[in-house]
Amino acid sequence: MEAHHGNPPVLVFDGHNDTLLKLEMRERAGRGKSFFERSSEDHIDMLRAREGGFAGGLFAMFVPSVQDMQLMRSLGSADPRHYQRLGQEEALSWTLSMTSRALKLETESQGTCRITRSTGEIEAAMAAGQMAMVLHIEGAECIGPDLAALDVLHAAGLRSLGPVWSRRNIFGDGVPMAFPSSPDTGEGLTDLGRQLVRRCNALGIMVDLSHITEKGFWDVAAISDRPLIASHSNAHALCPSARNLTDRQLAAIAESKGLAGVNFHCAFLREDGRPDSNTPLETIVRHAAYLIEKLGEDHVGLGSDFDGCLVPRDIGDVSGLPRLIAAFRKHGFGENLIEKLAWRNWVSVIARSGI
Template identity: 50%
Template sequence: MTQTPAIFDGHNDFLLRLLRDPENRARTWLEGDGKGHLDLPRMKAGGFAGGFFAIYISSDDMPAEIDDLMGSPPYKVPLPALIDATKAQPVALAMAGHLLWMERAAEGQFKICHSVAEIRDCMEKGIVAAIMHIEGAEAIGPDLDALYAFHAMGLRSLGPVWSRPTVFGHGVPFAFPSSPDTGAGLTEAGRDLVRACNELRIMVDLSHLNEAGFNDVTKLSNAPLIATHSNAHALSASSRNLTDRQLAMIRESDGMVGVNFAVGFLAEDGRKAEDIGFDPILRHLDYLMEQLGENRVGFGSDFDGAAVPTALGDGAGLCGLRDAMRGHGYDENLMVKLCHENWLGALERSWGR
């Protein structure tokens, strides 16, 4: 099994693990605690070159039986209530602090990047490259002042919503089978947020946004349309996945989709079961390349935020994924594109550098 080509990834929730166990964060990050999907040793073992590190605010009112519901479709999980900025900002600040600490603690092995040139330099030197990302903009607040503060800290990517509503718009529920057309679009504050992100060159992430909100972003944004961790609705009819119409709009904008490894968004029957192997990932890669072209598809693992196929396991299992891709017939040029080059190209088009 091989660690090359290096993989640049569209989404992970490693910061949430650190937030939940801050006293053990040094061991969790630098040595590994045997839990979850990522840590510095497993990134190195799997040829994980870097990716988007999500700042995400957990809900206290998620249904306790969510795994049971998603394990036996059809299902529609009730969405948690909106979280206001007063509650969200301290948590988001703590997670941003964790990311900054990770850079310092890794002593030259990890760097928060603000440009594609910095990412490429890290990849050449074997340094894990990180993008600060916010998944669900609760911490920003409708006046947008905090957006500028987080941008100064390194924020370069933002999703206006996770699945629950925000003052900016509405996300899709966890539902199968379901269309992503589940409600109203962006609020006026949400439209202001998209415009401000365009001005600051903060990438706007469409994953989790419902169809009406997606449509609003397409009308407002002057940047490529990018979904960091979503799959093809035609292959798995989850509300979280993208329809052919949405994929066509992403293609027309010269955008990007990162394939999500979450089993419930990969499986044809929508079942949250981890015994599905690599084949569903390959099917979604093939389909998305048919719809978008081979230059606009990559990975958005959802490591540490979702159940992934047992065959993959964790970040070190990316070596096995590469073997499966080669066995599926992907040549080396295509491997390089899917593993990292497409992401770097999409970021250059989005950030302008």
């Protein structure tokens, strides 16, 4: 992938975006747009991705409780309507629509997008200049107690799953968007949740811990035989949001040779927890440096949350990734470390996860 001007940007394989949901919601609202045309809306399209060096990542299939885009944007993050429980039938319908959308993107891309199902496929796609899409479920409401839908979705390309979003489901409890707050906000995994984790281990589906309660985190750590991954969570010591990771959780991720992906959402970055886009890039650098200190330089990546969060103004959208890379350089990060943060560590942890 090459930028339009100057040297090619550093490639980025990113741990989390909600682009499939944004495309789906716009289509349902009669405001559909092509992923392959430049847009001034949302954070990711193919043209801006190329400019930013975005080489792929985990593409989430998240089903919101509030499914009207205008209403969703008008509600504050603490509004209880965001956290209402979903039925499986509704969640599965949305998830299948987003899976179909991803498959159509691959078909329509004329070879520029590829759904990747293994580490080898990710590496091959990146080497060929293709966008490597790894399908991820954020909140497993679409999967019933028999786990049958999990097998079907795995066959379609699913390789990563968060058992819960920030709401309760049959598999466990999620953390609210609370500040200031410990992540110890509720119950952990249910018996079904434990079955789900074991089945994910058996199939080769990563288990993502970014939205789970602290009790749930330790439940997964106790039964999973794979690296612990929090795809888009920051350091609780720097921003005491319930969504961020305590030092003890970071130590467990390090011990498992897992990974934490730095989230770009301003409210998960700032010491004051405010959703303010006037947040300097140095705030992201500070979280990255702290995570490197706690985890080691091989276990930290990026988990932007593009199309699902409020990013710092100086990033703006996916085309702004080179400005973050420049901020890493300014802080003294060397090129080898920057490549690890930008993509190598994600590819490595996916390989260690048996995928």
